[in-house]
Amino acid sequence: KQVPDAKDVRLDPKTNTLSREGVQAIMNPYDRHALEEAVRLKEQHGGTVTVVSMGPPQAEEMLREAVSCGADEAVLVSDRAFAGADTWATTYTLSQAIKKIDDFDLILCGKQAIDGDTAQVGPGLAERLDIPFVAYVRKITDCTANTIRAERLMDDGYDLLEIPLPALFTVVKEINEPRIPSLKGKMKAKKIDITKMTAADIEADPEQLGLKGSTTQVVKVFSPELKGERAMLGGTADEQVAQLYEKLSPLL
């Protein structure tokens, strides 16, 4: 997924608006790790890697970058009818596209997209395709033609799992260190024909697409509120520390 680089998105404290000066569209950082893992699996076990993105025409640039980092094929699922899709409509659209593309052994997604932070597309897509799903994969320990063993990061440690293929995983950053584009890759990226799919191509039911197909609606967007009361302790450093000590002692 192509996303605005959230690191540069800042709230302007004066106007209370998001200033996006110099905000670039980038490949979602977690997806970079998903792509890298796919390319590594291909290098070890053979096969091909196809990158799929649903997004505006500009996302083509990101798909070319993915090819320069080792993907073999690229598919852009793009149509104005998709605009405003929530994760329900997104997973519908992506699942329709994937059914059109080809057979697959494994689908890798990022843990979450940094613009929405929802982390719902991976599991929702797996359910629509009716394949096993594992979140937060931090290591693939073993891979055969029919099964994969992988470690899943949990809140209190990790689980070691065995998963029959085909399956869908979302990956965390710990899984690998993504490579930078190779020269050969860049050449390939320049020439590659990106497959484009519209709503008609994926035989989508228009009722399920975009804003109209979405189950959730944003009713309000606002800036986070802060308490906004500043209680400063004054005086010399010793005086400040003495006051703080007085305030803290009863709380301990």
Added chain:
Amino acid sequence: MLQIDIEACIGCGVCESTCTFGAIKVEGGVAVVGDSCTLCGSCVDACEVGALSIKREEKAAQDNLADWSGVWVYAECRHGRIAPVALELLGAGRKLAEKRGVALSAVLLGSKMNGMAEELIAYGADKVFVVDDPALASFTDDAYGNALSALAKKHKPEIILAGATAIGRSFIPRVATTLATGLTADCTNLEIRDEDGALLQTRPAFGGNIMATIVCPHTRPQISTVRPLVMKPLARDAGRKGEIIAANLDSAMLQPRVKVLDSVVEDLDRVNLSEADVVVAGGRGLENEKGFAMIRELADLLGGAVAASRAAVDSGWIPYPHQVGQTGKTVAPKIYIACGISGAIQHLVGMQSADTIIAINRDADAPIFDVATYGIVGDVFEIVPKLIEKFKERKSA
């Protein structure tokens, strides 16, 4: 579609600077929308002359929304322990249920969960649905997703809440997809809308830079995952009465395709951080690892845990499990002491529900002071050692 009323538009450009996606440009004195528009609605709210609107073609509503009634909390348990967030959600769910005039139920999935259902009642549940099956001994998306979906289809709750934990964020999307309804992830506030009883779900977006309130208008249940340590549990009341319902599900449906070979608990420090009463945190202002030795000393004296900003983690001064904020942990201790942390919104979302916040920063304009109960403008390398001295004296006294 985003619609622009060119009569009303004054070409001021507020929408252009509001749009995170660069989808609006002011051309020839009016706003023009491009392909990258995601219909997020920020510009509609920002437009001072009301020239922007989003035309919604409504999704066909599910039949008989009114059949769905009651508030459910998925009570997560793992390795024999109820997740604290489950109790927090019972606190939040109680309020929603009372406002709606409906019952609050908890759902327990697992194996050999002795005494847990009673515990959930003590924390506010009217009913507890229990699915106790060896196939649920370890967490798998298949088994947990199928179990919760089947229960929801049968009993039709209007709201389901789950913790935004590794487990909740993994399998709840599957439940929402199976039930063909909406899900709002990682909520930090929940309310009932007075007019129609809809659940208003508020969550941070764009890395915490903005907040969005989301509804699920046409389908039921309304499902949210909720960030841990944001909601408050009720006081435990062992005298509360409730009903425990053993739900018998077809065991074939509980057989997971994914096999859990091993489940390893590690990194207890993380757990400590979320549960500590006192947290001493350091940021880029600490300059290096040695700065963190000072923070650790203060934390030890106060019986607390050490936390850090992302800048400090990225600099390699302290490992990631200590990071607090949007992409780290959420903490809500009694006392949070922020040393050399500027207070970026992404940090604040992880700690602003602490009871007492102390900020030490040499920049009087640092935003951290906006959330501080007590602020000290000063050099951490001067203030913190003095504070350590004070507390050492107290200890030896």
